[in-house]
Amino acid sequence: MTQQISIVTDSSVDLPAAEAARLGIETAPLQVAFSTEFFRDDALDRGEFYRRLKDEPRLPTIAAAMPSDFLTAYRKARERGERVLCLINPFESCSTYTAAYSAAVVAKRDHKIDVEVMNTGRALTALGAVAVGAAEMAARGAELADIIKAIEEATPQIDSFYAPTTNDYLRRDGRISLYEMNVGPLRGMLPLIRVWGRVAVIGKARTQAENIAKMLELAEKELAGSEAIVVVTHGNNPEGAKALAVDAQKRLRCAKMILTPLGPSAGAYCGEGTVGLGFCPSLQKLN
Amino acid sequence: MKFGIFYEHSVQKPWSRQSELREYEQAMEQIVLADELGFDQVWQVEHHFLEEYSHGSAPEVFLAAAAARTKRIHLGQGIAVCLPPMNHPARIAERAAMLDLVSGGRLEFGTGRSATWTEVGGFNIDPDTTKEMWDECIRAIPKMWTEDEFEWHGKYFSMPPRNVLPKPIQDPHPPMWVAVSSPETAVQAAERGIGMLGVTLGTPADYRRLVADYRRIIKHCDPVGKFVNNQVNAASWLYCGEDPNEAKAVGGAAAFSFFQTAAHLVGLGGIYPSHAYTAQANATALLSQAEILSLREGFPVGSPEEIIQNMRYWEEVGVERVVMLINFDQAIPHKKVLASLERFAKYVMPEFTEEKVAERAKKGPAKTDGGPEAPPMAT
Helix, strand or coil, X not given: CCEEEXXXXXXXXXXXXXXXXXXXXXXXXXXXXXXXXXXXHHHCCHHHHHHHHHHCCCCCEEECCCHHHHHHHHHHHHCCEEEEEEEEXXXXXXXXXXXXXXXXXXXXXHHCCCEEEEECCCCHHHHHHHHHHHHHHHHCCCCHHHHHHHHHHHHHHCEEEEECCCCHHHHHHCCHHHHHCCCCCCCCCEEEEEECCCEEEEEEECCHHHHHHHHHHHHHHHHCCCEEEEEEEECCCXXXXXXXXXXXXXXXXXXXXXXEECCHHHHHHHCCCCEEEEEEECCCCCC | CEEEEEECCCCCCCCCCCHHHHHHHHHHHHHHHHHHHXXXXXXXXXXXXXXXXXXXXXXXXXXXXXXXXXXXXEEEEEEEECCCCCCCHHHHHHHHHHHHHHCCCCEEEXXXXXXXXXHHHHCCCXXXXXXXXXXXXXXXXXXXXXXXXEEEECXXXXXXXXXXXXXXXXXXXXXXXXXXXXXXXXXXXXXXXXXXXXXXXXXXXXXXXXXXXXXXXXCCCCCCCCCCCCXXXXXXXXXXXXXXXXXXXXXXXXXXXXXXXXXXXXXXXXXXXXXXXXXXXXXXXXXXHHHHXXXXXXXXXXXXXXXXXXXXXXXXXXXXXXXXXXXXXXXXXXXHHHHHHHHHHHHHHHHHCHHHHXXXXXXXXXXXXXXXXXXXXXC
C-alpha cells in the first residue's frame, strides 16, 4: 500500500495499456457491438475495428462497461490505494455512471472498498488526460478531496478535438442536421469535432491540415499557457499523430505527451485517418 | 424557493365513464386554488397506456384548460415525449407554442423519452434509440420556435423547409427542461444547458449527487436553446396535515398507493436489455420496498413544522423548486388535498421567501446532512 487514492476509469479514454499500468490506472472495458456481434473493447484490435467500420453496413453501438468489469477494476485498484476514485462521463447513450455506481455499491458491501464515482463532465481523450493527471496527483500522496477539487477547477481547460479525413461516418450515423447545426452544410468539407458527452461539429475546412491548425489554436487558447497533460490520438494514422505531437510540443506547454490509437467511441464517428487531441492542465493541490 | 404541484392523473379500477372526468375535475379545482395560494407551477406528465398509474396522455390539452382558469401559475409539460414515432417534433413545437400563447407566456417546456415498455413498445419504438431521438428533438424544437424557415435532415426525422407556427410568446422561447431520473441524464441536462426536472420521487439525499454534478457541469455547457436554464426542480410528495399523526396516516396512504402502482409498471430495463435504460431496471425492487419507500425521511409529509424542516433539507441540497405530487389514486379525499394546500401556503411558504432563503444562505449551510444517501432509483 503506497498511496491513499488509486484511479479507475473506462476504456473510452484510450490510454495505452502499458502507460495505464505504469500510472496505476485501472480501466473497465466498454462493450462494442457490430450488428449482433459483441466485443469487449480490450479484445477488439484497433486495426480490426477500423476494417469492420469500413465494411459493416451499420455503425457500431457502444455501451458502457459492465458493472462486473468496474468491480474487477475496483478490486485491483484497491491493492494500490486505500480508496478508489472512479473518473467517468456518460458518452452518448451509455449508462456509464449507473454501471460504475452499481459496482461501487457492491464493492463497498462485499469487499469493504470505498469508491467515489465522479462524473467529470469531460469524456474520451480529454478524460484520459484527466485520469493521468489524477493518477499523478495520487502518486504524490494527494487526498481524494484535493484531486476532485483540482479536476473541478480545471474543467474549463479540459477538452478534446478530432480532425477526421472524411465526413462519411457522420453521414452514416444519419444525424446530419445535428452535426451541421453550428457550422452550416458540410457538403464536401471536413468536420472539426469536439467531444464532451457527445459528438459535436464545431468547425469545417477543406483539408485535415486546416482543422489540425484550428484544433491547436483552440487548445492554445483554452490552456492559456498552463502546463498540460496532452494525449494525441489517431485512427490508424501513427504518422499523422507523430506530426501532431511535434506541433503540439511547440505550441503547448506539455508536461506529459502520450500517443495512443483512437478507440471505438470517437472512432466510430471519425473513422480511419483521424488525428485528435485531448488535454488537461497538470493537476495541483489547490489551497 | 418556488413550489409546484404535479399530476399523474391516476385512476383506480373499477372504472366508469365518469372516473377520469372526476379525476380531472378535482385536479382542476386544486390547480385553481394553488394559483390563488401562490404556488408557482403545475406540471402534468405525458404517459400512454398505463392503466391506473396515469391517464394523463395529453398534457397540453389539460394545461390549456388550466390556463383558462388561472392567472399566474406556470404550466409545465412534464414532459412532452420527444420521440418522433410518438410525437412529430413539429407537432410538439406547435402545440407547446400555442399553449404558451393562450396562457400568456406561462409555459415550462419539459422534455423526455419515456421509460416503460408499455409506452415505447406501444409505438413500436426501439428502446436503444430513444436517447438519440430525444437529443435530435430538443435541438430541433428551439430552431422551429425561433426560425422562419426550418429544415431538418436527421436520423429519426426529416422535413423540408417550412415555417413552424405559431411562435411562442416568451422571447426567445419557453424555458426547457428534461426529466431526470438517472445520474447520466443529470449530466446530459447540464451539458445541454437545460433545466433538471427531477422525476424521482425522492428525498434531498437522493438528489444531492445529481444536483452537485448538474451545478458543476452546467457552468461550461453548450446550450441547445437560445439561453441556459440552470434551474433544478426536484419532485417529491406533499401532504401538509393537521398534526404529525394525521399527516403520516393520510399522506402515507397515498405514497404507499403510488409505489404499489408504480411497481407494476414494466420498466424498460426490466424487460429489454437496452444499454440506454440500465437505470430503469427497478420494478421488482420498488414492489419489495413499497412500504419502506412510502414515507422516507425528507419527504414533505407531516405537520407544517415538520415540512418546514424537510424543505430546509431541499434548500441545503441546492434546488430552487420543489414540485410535489399531492394525491395518487384519489387515496386522499379531495377536501383534505385542498386543506393540505392551504396549510402549506399559510405556514410553510412564508418561511421560504427569497429574503429568508438569502438570509439563511448568508449564515452558511444547515447542520444537517439531508438524511441517508440512497442509490439511484427511478420511478
